[in-house]
Amino acid sequence: MLQGQKVVLSLYRPSTTSFCGRALPSCHSLQSCRRDALHLLDEMPPPDFRTCNERIRYCTSNHDHQASLALFRWMLGARLRPDSFALAAVIKSATASLLVTGQPEAVHGFALKAGYAAFAAVQKTIIDMYARFGALGDSCRVFGEMDKRDSVAWNVLLTGYIRAGLHKDAMSLFCSMHACGVEEVKPTAITFAVILPLISKLNLLKNGQNVHGYAIKLGLEAGTLVGNALVSMYAKCDSVVDDAHKVFSLISSKDVVSWNSLIAGCSQCGLFAEAFKLFSQMVSTDLLPNETTIVSILPICAFMEDGWHSGKEFHCYILRHGLDMDLSVWNALLMHYSKVGHMERAECIFSRLDMPDLVTWNSMIAGYATNGWISKALDLFQLLLFSGIKPDSVTLVSVLPLCAQHHDLNGGKKIHGYVFRHNLLCQETSLENTIVDLYGKCGKLEDALQTFKSIKKKDIVSWNTMLSAYVDNERVEKFVNLLNQMNHQGIQPDCITILTVLRATILYGIRKVREAHAYSFRCGFVSHTNVGNAILDAYAKCGSTEDAQRTFSNLTGKNVITGNTMISGYLKNGCLDSAKMVFRQMFEKDNTTWNLMVKVYAHSDRRDLAFVLFHHLQSEGMRPDSLSIMSILPACACLASPHLVRQCHGYVIRNYLYDTHLEGALLDSYAKCGSIIDAYKLFQTSPSRDLVTFTAMVGGYAMHGLADEAIRVFSDMLEANVKPDHVIMTALLSACGHAGLTDEGWRLFKSMIQLHDIRPTMEHYACMVDLLARRGRLREAYEFILNLPCEANANVWGTLLGACKIHKEVEIGRLVADKLFHIEAENIGNYVVMSNIYAADGRWEGVEQVRRLMKEKDLKKPAGCSWLEVGLKRHVFVAGDLSHPQRTIIYGTLITLDKLMKESLKSTSI
Structure with a gap:
């Protein structure tokens, strides 16, 4: 009747515009329509309570909770009595609409006063209502007052326990339901659909198998609902190959959820090829993949060969089948493109989203960070803060490592302050661990320790992070003290702890590495491949290839990384032949294996x-x-x-x-x-553009003597708020030296400490010596070296010796050469340079003395070599070698050029 009233009213509702091109009726006609409508309403009989009850149940079942509640209020005003089923529907709508937040007792009281509290339908909805508002005690009380408890009542209470996180109680309740022995209380398909996800969450495979057996006894295992829950349970308990596939094959009527459960399980267990195969089979059936299918299959594309191409195909499929309305699909696409390094497409997707959620922002920030776009990741984080969306722990865990990588201590402290102001974030142990790691990587160990102590629920990762901070900063004593404290508190070390211990022992030397090896062996960690590989690496870094070889021979469960570690160790210690032998013996090689060998040959002759x-x-x-x-x-x-x-x-x-x-x-x-x-x-x-890119460009200009361009790029870098490091400062000082910009070089050298907090290294000192020496200020350069805060190395002295040759400065050259003959006695280059200095000044006794020293040390100068590329062909020239096929033309041209230069010099001097 209500629906009929709405229809009548809609028919006589006047419009203010034309309708289908026809003119509107006159004002007199409109008044006549209103009178007719009112006359019809007066003649309609009032709705009875049966119609209202049916309408309430209909609205609730169709999730139109506001309409259900409005109709209930109207019934109360009209003094119409709802029946028990209508009241049960109203309670369900009120609970779903959160209109009884804080006062579920009032609804229960109404049911008692109205005399409906003993009806089973009302009792079930009240149990559910109390459970949804966290009052499980009241739910249990109402459940206990029921005269006849059927399966639905048990399922409602069971769902309440699971929703409240009382997993053990939920399992006990399920066992009680099973042991009840009453026909009406037998578990239904809904029961299994509720309990199996809990079993998978707790990873109780044995319990899941028992429940599966019970479902078989009841004849429910082939049903779609129970079958899907069983497939999902086995998949999440890492039993895909056998159990999940078998259950899936027995489902009588497979739906999209069936396929999605198995595909997601294969994806989770790393069975990527199997997941793709299932997806192809699903497409070949009448069932079309939905949004959940795409979200399950897209993440594994990045791990497949030509995965970026597969991702593009899925992108096209999404657009063709209209699946682009779901934000989760766009998030999955965005994550896929980020994983395959296609950030331009990820940016395109992100820019087109009208209402990105926090998952979208987090995915984009993590994508930038993973692909090395550090500055863009930090800029996007700033935009997130301005957008009004509050970052969560996932966001901050993605951003904090970037601050650590950039040594951006101020940015990290701001994030730490944000965390400190939000109590929920302070309870996230993983986030606190990341803050400890930030302070450790920035060298602020006191701040790291203070944060570590403030973590309320420390896990093994917390201890490992603090231990790693001490090792990274070579604070070995504090590392040992913290390790002892960890042992005293009874916290068992894991593989990561052992790996950190091995890194620490490298600082002590081979003896401590052997002790750590023995400790790992006693604790049973050597069987872990990553620990065995770390032991190999530690021996190699301490120069003990014999220990490394012995360990390598005794290791079980070797993998590609083991072979790569051994090759890397041999190469670090100059054992190229041994590295080749391991390379040849490896049955399986990955890109790293080949890269190691390519790299060593690329840097050799x-x-x-x-x-x-x-x-x-x-x-x-x-x-x-x-x-x-x-x-x-x-x-x-x-x-x-x-x-x-x-x-x-x-x-x-x-x-x-x-x-x-x-x-x-x-x-x-x-x-x-x-x-x-x-x-x-x-x-x-x-x-x-980041520090790496700017450094490469500055270094390139410096190499070509374009100092002004190098300084301009450096200024652009500072304007972009990119903090310089010691490498780019070396390139700048070198450029100034080659261009003769002494004053600019001194300004940059002083700015290292005063503005950029960079402690000068030997490379910087060598650049400053070169800067002074090229301008002929040799005495000043010599005094600069003597006043260094540390002992100068051969590179610094060698720079000055080369300048002495150019400026024919014998006395300072002799002093510098004596230093070099002591520091690196086997370097023939120093003897040759000093001999040339003596010869240029006509001091032949000095030349003879240097040659005598070379003969005593049996030093021979290698033949000079040069090459150039012409027309994609390389031409090599060695001193004294006359084998080049075009040698006659080449050397004839060189003689002609030599004569022309000499004539030019003569004419200039005249």
Whole structure:
């Protein structure tokens, strides 16, 4: 009847505009319509309580809770009595609408006064209402007062316990329901759908198998609802291959949830190929994947070969089938593109979202951070704060490591202050651990320790993080004290603790490494592959390849990382032949294995083998990654071949291998090959310039003697709020030295300590000596070295000796040479330079004395070598070698040029 009234009213509702192109009726006609409508309403019989009861139940079942409650209020005003089922529906609507927050007792009291409290339907809704408002004691009391408890009542109470997080009580209640033995209380499909997710959450596989057996006895295992819950339970308990697949095959009527459960389980267990196969089978059926399917399958694309291509196909599928209305799908796409390093597409998706949620922001920030776009990640975090969305622990855990990586202590402290002002964040142990790590990496150990002590619920990660902070800062005594404190409190170390201990023992030497090895063996940690690999690495770093080889031979469960660690250790200690042997014996090789060998050849005199290995890597069906390109680039630079560098650059672009360190390596290689223009073009097109990129560009300009350009780029970097480090300062000082900008060099040297808090190293001192010496201020440079706060090394003295040769300064040169002959007696270059200084001044007795020293030490000067690339062909020239096929033309041209230069000098002097 109510619906009929609405229809009548809608028919006679006047409009203020034209309707379907027709003119509106006159004012007289409208008044006539109103009179007719009122006449019809007067003639309608009033709605009875049965109609209202049915309407209330209908509204509640269709989740129109506001309409259900409004109709109930109207019934009370009209003094119409609802029946027990209608009252049960009203209580359900009130609970769903949160209209009884804080006063569920009032609803219960109304039911008692109205005489409905003994009705089973009302009692069940009251049990559910109390449970939803955290009053499980009242739920149990009402449950106990029921005369006849059926399965629905048990299911309602069971759901309340699970929702409240009382997992043990929920399991006990389920056991009581099972042991009841009453026919009406037998578990239903709903019961299994409620209890099985709890079992999977607690990872109780044995209990899940028992419940599965009970479901088989009741004949419910083939039902869609129970079957889906069983598949999901087995998948989350890591029993996909056997149990989940078997249950899935027995489901009589599979729906989308069935397929999604198995696909998600395969994805969770790392069975990516199987998940893709299931997805293909699902598409081949009449069922179409939904948003949940896409969210389950997209994350694994990044781990598959050509995963970025698969992600694009899923993106097209989403658009074709209209699945782009769900924000979770966009979030999954955004995370996929971030994982495959395609941040441009991720940015495009993010910019098109009208209402991004916190998951969206977190995914984008984490994507920037993972792909090395540090400054963009921090900028996006600032935008998040301005947007009004409050960051959560996931956001801050993504941002804090960036502050640690940038040594941005002020930014980290601001985030710590934000956490301190929000009590819920202070309770997040993982977030507090990240703050400890930040302070540790920034060298603020007192702040790290204070934060560590303030953690209320310390876990093993908390202890490991603080221990790691001490090791990173080489505070070994404090590390030992904290480790003893951890033992006294009965906290059992894990693999990460042992790995940290091994890092600490490297600072002590080989003896402590052996002790840590023995301790790991006694505790049973050596069987863990990562610990065994760390022991190998520790022995190698202490120079004991024998211990490393012995450990390597005795290790069980070797993997690719074990072989890589051994190769890396041999290479660090100059054992190239042993590294080759391990490389040949490895049955399985990954990109790291090949990269290690390519890198060692690229830095040796066998650069041709580096290219051979690089091609062999690809012939084995492997795709070079960022490290592969960075490993081969030094060989390209040593050959001074811009063509090879461009080939590497093209490969990087085609395969989306964006990485700031790789970009810096490419830029540096272009510069070393003499192509500073290509280097600057790459610098200009960089989407995210950070310290690595700026350093490479400054170094390139310095290499080419373009000091003004180097200083300009450095100024741009400071304006971009990028903090300099000791490497870029070395490049700047070198550029000033080559360009003769003495005053500018001194200004930059002083700004290191005063403005940038950088302690000068020997490289900086060598640059300052070169800066002074190139301007002929040799005495000042010599006194500068003598007044250094530490003993100068061979590099510093060698710089001054070279300047003495240029300026023909014998006395200072002799003093410097004596220092060098003592520091590095086997370096023939120093003897040759000093001999040339004596010869230029006509001091032949000095020349004879230096040559006598060289003969006594059996030092021989190696033949000079140079090369250049012409028309993609490399030409090598060695002193005294006449094997080049065009030697006649080349040397004839050189003689002609030599004569022209001499004639030019004569004419200039006249």
